[in-house]
Amino acid sequence: MSIIDLHCETADPRYLALAKTFFALRDQVHDGGDDNQDRIPFGQQQEAVGHAVRANYLYTNPLR
Numbered sequence: 001m002s003i004i005d006l007h008c009e010t011a012d013p014r015y016l017a018l019a020k021t022f023f024a025l026r027d028q029v030h031d032g033g034d035d036n037q038d039r040i041p042f043g044q045q046q047e048a049v050g051h052a053v054r055a056n057y058l059y060t061n062p063l064r
Contacts, residue, residue, distance in 0.1 A: 001057060 003022070007015035023042065032038025039049070048055045 001060065 003015050003019040006012070007019065026038070026042040027044075028041070033050075048059060
């Protein structure tokens with residue numbers, strides 16, 4: 001979320017590119033669990049499961 005905030009404040013496209021890179025890395029996780037929200041690729045998740053605080057950060061991601 002902070003990287004997106006930096007992009008919004010500075011309009012520097014490098015921050016948006018970095019955020020997209022992190023998002024893509026989350027989609028490459030395999031054999032994870034619900035606690036870390038990495039049981040399935042992040043872009044495919046349709047319901048909130050696992051750790052509540054971590055889920056709030058992930059599901060407020062404006063890149064989704």
